[in-house]
Amino acid sequence: MSVALSVQCPECAGAVPVSDELMVAEIVICQHCSSELEVVATGPVVLALAPEVEEDWGE
Numbered sequence: 001m002s003v004a005l006s007v008q009c010p011e012c013a014g015a016v017p018v019s020d021e022l023m024v025a026e027i028v029i030c031q032h033c034s035s036e037l038e039v040v041a042t043g044p045v046v047l048a049l050a051p052e053v054e055e056d057w058g059e
Helices: none
Strands: 004-008 015-019 027-029 036-042 045-049
Touching: 004 045, 015 045
Parallel strands: none
Antiparallel strands: 004 015, 027 036, 036 045
């Protein structure tokens, strides 16, 4: 059974609703600023801005 939690967005400080069943490296979206946030810890839940995906151009 999941429990709804609220975690502060590191970008806009808005409340981001999350489940207590999140796993590290999952991506959630802030409903206030549309930032992609990565779960970096789960006890307690800590969010950080998700890294940008970069092209490697075959290198």
